[in-house]
Amino acid sequence: GGEAHVENFDFPFDGPFGTYDTNQLQRGLQIYTEVCAACHGLKFVPLRTLADEGGPSLPEDQVRAYAEQFEVFDPELDDTRPGTPVDHFPRSALENAPDLSLMAKARAGFHGPYGLGINQLLKGIGGPEYIATLLISYEDPPSCAPEDFAGYYNTAFTAGGYPEDCKDEDGGHMYPGSWIAMAPPLAGEDVEFADGHSNELHHEAQDVAAFLMWTAEPKLSQRKQAGFVGVLFLTILSVLLYLTNKRLWAPVK
Ligand code: HEM
Helix, strand or coil, rough: CCCCCCCCCCCCCCCCCCCCHHHHHHHHHHHHHHHHHHCCCCCEHHHHHHHHHCCCCCCCHHHHHHHHHCCEEEECCEEEEEECCCCEEECCCCCCCCCCCCCHCCCCCCCCCCCCHHHHHHHCCCCHHHHHHCCEEECCCCCCCCCCCCCCCEECCCCCCCHHEEEECCCCECCEEEEECCCCCCCCCCCCCCCCCCCCCHHHHHHHHHHHHHHCCHHHHHHHHHHHHHHHHHHHHHHHHHHHHHHHHCCCC
């Protein structure tokens, strides 16, 4: 045991031409709002960006309505007021729950082999894959663990506590993963989607992970597009320079 296995989910934003799927981001936002937001914040994400094209693309009136659910402390009023699109999402409500704004870029799903990073070259860093896998990787703890061991056994989470009784003579872990402080947040059928999209655990995990990739990298589509235009431009420039070169030296040959 030891190494955790991260599933290589197929995301619409994978690959050099991948982009976010608006419907998937809206479903992920719904899951975040109805489940994760009870504990986790998104303090780096301005609410107005929910209207951004290439993001969840919510209509402006829906963004305003969404923002109003939050009580925001306004230093100018020295009082709280309903949120507006210029405010950010709140910070984590639970002290030991990390902020999720950048989590998809803070974790790697794929490693190796042998520290070469070839898996990341082929599959990507794997942040959203890690998050989706984490959410579906709760299992009954192995019988070596004491009944009262703190946390929940998760085969994808490697940074948590690990019972001495589940280590071999060399201190190696006999089972993958470790014990996480977060209770399983999703069980499947946790939310109802307006469009009737599947709310199976596997789909919910993937949709909320896609949303968290967007919060961490909101300009992914634009970045890929700019890169493509750049490569296209350089290709055309190369052809023109080659022809210019031919023409310039033609009399000398
Ligand atoms: C940790 C996601 C719901 C409490 C985490 C981590 C992620 C995550 C990605 C970080 C794991 C790591 O460090 O590698 C989510 C998502 C949720 C959700 C997507 C909704 C579907 C909740 C809820 C609670 C909660 C509802 C509280 C009841 C925590 C805590 C940690 C944590 C306490 C720290 C765990 C530790 O370090 O042992 N969560 N979470 N989460 N979450 Fe959640």
